Amino acid sequence: MSEYVLETVGLGISFGGLKAVQDCNIKIKENEIYGLIGPNGAGKTTVFNMLTGVYQPTYGTFYLCGEELKGHSQEVINRCGIARTFQNIRLFNNMTVIRNVMVGLHNDPKYSCNFFESILRLPKHFKAEREMRARAKELLDIFGLLEDRNQLAYNLPYGKQRKLEIARALATGPKLLLLDEPAAGMNPHETEELMQTIKFVRDKFDMTILLIEHDMSLVSGICDRLTVLNFGQTLAEGGVEEVLNDPAVVKAYLGD
């Protein structure tokens, strides 16, 4: 077992001649909240896409708890334990809130029943369904969504959609949770609430979290360590205070 939950080694990707991300080395310890920040177009979401199998890295590789995951497809990586949310919310809009979460629970062996048991509607099928539903309700309760469980995801207000995305990702039982701009479009009050939720998730689920964020109050409020990307390259990394006061980082954000 490796001491890091996530370790990327020289991770990089080229689109044609453009090196979108180069030599990215991130090491995240268990139970850490790690921030990935940088100006627009720095390549942050590209890193997420490589870590979840949406893009195949051109250079380098990455490990989850010591297991190399490079080259696997999205669903395999998810099953190995990386789950994510999206910058633009991508819920299953025309499904109810609870069914969104139940899709996330899909692969949990606890609720397994094979195809024939389902088709023939054997007792095991109903038992698995009942347990899945109960687990989904627990998750929704944690995020204050229990009351809304039978609504269509599309009809939820924005803040709740963000929370539902996190709940759905957690339902897949990840070791590492990737949050892509969780506070985007939230007001300061909602952001404050979100920070509490993220901390709560970390403590309650013993989760390790990597997040992309522009909101500096959130970043400095909850992150343990940071990496700053600029033009696809690592500009700085380390503790929050130290990184945010780094002259190179200030320059990248504010200009000269």
Place this chain on the structure above:
Amino acid sequence: MEFISAIISGLSMGGTYAMIALGYTMVYGIAKMLNFAHGDVIMVGAYMLFVAIVSAKLPVWVGIMIAILVCTIFGIVIERLAYKPLRGASPLAVLITAIGVSFLLQALAQIVFGSEQKNVSALMINGSLKLGEVSIDYSTLVTLAVAAVIMVALTLFVKLTKVGRAMLAVSEDRDAARLMGVDVNFVIMITFIIGSALAGVAGVFKLMKSPAVTPTLGAMPGIKAFTAAVIGGIGSIPGAMVGGVLLGIVEAICLKTPIAAYTDAIEFAILIIILLVKPSGLLGKKRREKV
């Protein structure tokens, strides 16, 4: 009275169309492709019934089992060999491939069985139920009952099982579903299995009404059922049922009037009118445009 029996025979024809339309609509909704070879799988089923019942002289129910099984296998093979390699290719390439598979199946049937008509009369159910002045063919009753049971079962399957839920998730957002650990290839495979099995059932329905089997047997019902799926709103399961039944009733009524020769034209005209008024079909989802 004649009008009522026309509607009832329309319901039975509609049940057959709905059965085929379900295959179109599920594959479209989940794999986002139009499987124009779907109608020809019905033909494969009909020839299997011929082989099993007429050539091998097996009992009728064994023949039906074999036909449905072979259709399912054809569905899997077609999906694996022709469509899976094109996952992510342009929709047009997939469409052309589907048309190619359709021709391939028809040509294969012609090579193997010849182009002359074969007859399977064992499935014909003669006689009818008389209720006062209305008479309903037994075959109509059987078709209606089987179609209704299958539709209810399918709706429950999609609503209540894990695989059904995964299907809905894939049809909503394939990439997000993959990132939640859903095996998209498996889900698409199941969809093809269900669709092809239903095509097999439709082949049985077809031979209950008329015994003729030809290599192009599936072409016209396939196109009609596609029309039904579009009328109902392609991608929507209840839509396929509504569209199928509607088309069946229109067809049955037209056939009893002096303009029977124009039945096909009238059906397609109805398609055009419905699409003009409601472009997403009767029960289709509206596409929301976000600004």
